[in-house]
Amino acid sequence: MIDFHLHPSYSIDSRAGIEAMVAAAIEKRLAAICFTTHIDLNPDRECLDYYMRCDGVLMRYCAEGLNKYIREVGEAADKFSDDIEIFLGYELSYGQHFEDRIEEFLDTYPADFVIGAVHCLENISITASSEAAGYFRATDIKKAVEDYVSATIQLIESGLFRTVGHIDGIKKYGRVFYGANLDTELAKVFAPVFDSMRERRVGFELNTSALRKGLSEIYPSGRLLEMAADSDVKINSTGSDAHRPEDVGFALDLAEKLISKMGLSVGEPLAGYM
Ligand SMILES: [Zn+2]
Ligand SMILES: [Zn+2]
Numbered sequence: 001m002i003d004f005h006l007h008p009s010y011s012i013d014s015r016a017g018i019e020a021m022v023a024a025a026i027e028k029r030l031a032a033i034c035f036t037t038h039i040d041l042n043p044d045r046e047c048l049d050y051y052m053r054c055d056g057v058l059m060r061y062c063a064e065g066l067n068k069y070i071r072e073v074g075e076a077a078d079k080f081s082d083d084i085e086i087f088l089g090y091e092l093s094y095g096q097h098f099e100d101r102i103e104e105f106l107d108t109y110p111a112d113f114v115i116g117a118v119h120c121l122e123n124i125s126i127t128a129s130s131e132a133a134g135y136f137r138a139t140d141i142k143k144a145v146e147d148y149v150s151a152t153i154q155l156i157e158s159g160l161f162r163t164v165g166h167i168d169g170i171k172k173y174g175r176v177f178y179g180a181n182l183d184t185e186l187a188k189v190f191a192p193v194f195d196s197m198r199e200r201r202v203g204f205e206l207n208t209s210a211l212r213k214g215l216s217e218i219y220p221s222g223r224l225l226e227m228a229a230d231s232d233v234k235i236n237s238t239g240s241d242a243h244r245p246e247d248v249g250f251a252l253d254l255a256e257k258l259i260s261k262m263g264l265s266v267g268e269p270l271a272g273y274m
Pocket of ligand 2: 005007091241
């Protein structure tokens with residue numbers, strides 16, 4: 001099993017040391033892990049998101065901090081190479097209005113694996129508890145779903161990413177406001193997302209963190225997974241989205257069972273470990 005979605009303490013919402021996460025992964029006998037610290041370059045949210053943590057100190061993204069992250073992951077990869085494979089990555093927030101910033105970042109700091117994710121609609125973070133309620137209260141379900149799907153298609157068509165993170169992440173807080181209707185509305189309009197993914201050869205991750213948020217299904221839901229299977233879109237990775245060592249490897253066995261039970265097709269890097 002592989003866990004390719006881990007937030008070490010370089011992410012502003014994590015306090016987990018890299019070695020503590022590696023130790024947890026080795027204990028769970030994972031074959032490989034990838035650190036995917038948050039990178040959020042949205043110019044309209046710089047005062048909120050344009051930060052990383054380095055040695056416990058909050059700082060704006062800078063070469064010194066980013067190079068330290070890259071170096072520390074590399075050192076862990078060398079140190080633990082007998083026990084586990086360790087890769088360098090990022091989870092990059094996507095927005096069409098800052099594609100140029102994302103491209104420049106990835107050119108400057110290349111990684112082994114990158115997740116692209118929609119976290120904001122109308123520059124409001126729909127995946128952060130502090131902001132999501134305001135967005136969902138003020139937004140009709142159909143508009144929220146349409147805007148989410150459009151943003152996801154833009155992410156895919158940007159050509160910047162091979163792997164989409166928590167592809168129905170809108171349900172993290174949206175489900176509380178819209179109830180089961182959200183699943184129905186998403187399924188109604190999601191086909192073009194998978195069409196676009198197949199054409200562009202973009203895959204997605206199975207992300208188990210939804211289960212820790214009290215949802216009954218992982219990202220994505222079974223309904224969307226059936227649509228992905230019909231469209232022959234590939235699953236590139238499995239990830240816990242852990243922000244604490246104890247969540248490393250969380251429910252990945254369940255994710256793997258879903259892959260075989262539903263006959264889902266698997267892409268790289270996951271294919272190399274199945
Ligand atoms: Zn995310
Ligand atoms: Zn994440």
